[in-house]
Amino acid sequence: MSDILTSSMSKLGQMSLVVVVFFAVLLIVFFAAGRATGRIQRPVAIVVFLGPAIVLLLAGLLIPAIRTFVYSLYGASSIRYIGLKNYEWAFTDPGMRGVLINTVLWIVITPILSTAFGLTLALLSDRMRKRSESVTKSLIFMPMAISFVGASIIWKFVYQYIEPSQPQIGLLEQVVLWLGWKNPPNWLLWTPWNNFFLMVIMVWVQTGFAMVVLSAAIKAIPADVIEAASLDGATGWKLFSRVTVPMIRGTLVVVITTIMIAVLKIFDIVRTMTGGNFNTSVLANEMYSQTFVQADNGHGSALAVILFVGVVPLIFYNVRMLRKERALR
């Protein structure tokens, strides 16, 4: 007991020492830089303030990215150069084809469903009284605050499968039993539908995000434009499709692409729910499995590069839309 205490005490001591040393170094650097005058003042300031960020970016982002790319051209243990073989594998291997199809399904279905639900909820909540609106929105936004792993564990209970004759704990199975489905399948083993059951979790998490952002965009539409439209005869669906949606188009695109980026990188849900088994694996999960389970650095790195190449254009597009949006205001 006292051993643990002393060791943790000494760890605390070490940590404080590190912090003190860090600040001491900072102090010295700032003091030295502060003494700089005349022509070297500006360059010194630039180096002192920009230097640490650049070093961290290089060490944490740029160098690993380059090394990942290099590894993707080497064999499993990163010794033998094999050219584009890893990429060839990624696009031709029958197992990998399933992974890519799953990933595409995820990218297409999840953002559209999340945005559609989010938009509907935003429109409905906009008509609520102020108080109930904020309560409703908070509730719907809540899943956003739960980690993917947490969300997955919640939904694992929902999808829990137990022999129909036994007492049930899975919500979904109990409901379908009540509805009269005598012999439901084990949801998470039921290929290819199990993919959709996993997507539901992502939709559940992202709907809140879509709703909050779209709701803000809807509220930013000037009231007099809506009034002008109602005088012009546009009500209900016509108002929605001809005035509301065109006026929040930019935000809609940003929401969809943002969710797409999140989906492209989705890993936790698949890992927690099925571990990528039963034909549910997606790109990011496969990347992990190849690298750390199969210990194949080449395959893993190649998948990482493919993922990266997939995300970059989306991000570019997103940033451009955001800029355009800002220019409009």
Add this chain to the structure above:
Amino acid sequence: MASVTFDRATRIYPGSEHPAVDKLDLQIQDGEFLVLVGPSGCGKSTSLRMLAGLEECSEGRILIGDRDVTRLQPKDRDIAMVFQNYALYPHMSVAENMAFALKIAGVAKDERDKRVRDAAKLLDLEPYLDRKPKALSGGQRQRVAMGRAIVREPRVFLMDEPLSNLDAKLRVSTRTQIASLQRRLGITTVYVTHDQVEAMTMGDRVAVLKDGVLQQCDTPRHLYDRPNNVFVAGFIGSPAMNIRDFPLTQNGAMVGDTEIPLHREAVAMAGREGNTVTVGFRPEDVDLAGDGQPGVPVEVDVIEELGSDAFLYGHLPGANPLEDSPIIARIDPRSTIKRGDTVHLAIRPHHVHAFSPTSGERLPDA
């Protein structure tokens, strides 16, 4: 085209006891240009929005022609509105903005295009039909908003301070254009403004509102010459009428050391309420008294030069110029009066307005 009737129309906002518009009774003739004017918060915009169907009527009725529209949706009232900030659809071109209502109503494309072209010609918008509102100047946007209303060929035009976002010079020229356009189209128009000059120059009749209550609805001339009460007297006219309480005498009011004669009945009515009377006279109904002639002595604080006119702002001797509202008089712009002088003002007796000092209502003058 149609007449418009407000029949004891009342609007009480939820959570408020005081009505924003209180039992408004107003008859607007077919083809008339009626201006609703008043200070901010007087209920003029609310009245217009009630007519548009954007605000509910708490009580009373609103009729367009013979049709009771009190409970109708805005789109079913056959009206078009020009908003203060124009409320153009930013994602549509000028032509699409103007054609939108027709498109929703299912008017054929040929007819739509023709009407948009006609309106664009009328408003000098032809070169801009393909542009988005963002690429237009304020004045052009204002004309697009007008065009959007004209294209509809509605029974009534509603305009909610459509000139308030334009610069002063453009406002004056657009004011004339709108008035002449309205006369040419002959469509009944209800126009809201807080600017009494706009109201006077544009309206066939002007309705003055205060605190949700209609004060007076009359032709601009009548409104200016015979204001119903102190509020209308002070609101209409620029610079404002000189209004204040003076001691009552046998035959009129004692202004400074001069007696201004008032109508016998006015003196009698004011006498029943106390020993003062509220007297108003416009700055242009004042002459400089010559030497030896009777006049009200006034110490000059400021001379305001307008080129064609000059206005003298002063105070009665003994009054504090910072506390009391100034006495204003129109003078010859070439006169040599300057700050600090004392002048004697002779008020033209037949241009004096007398009001009850308690109720503020006009007292008889004929």
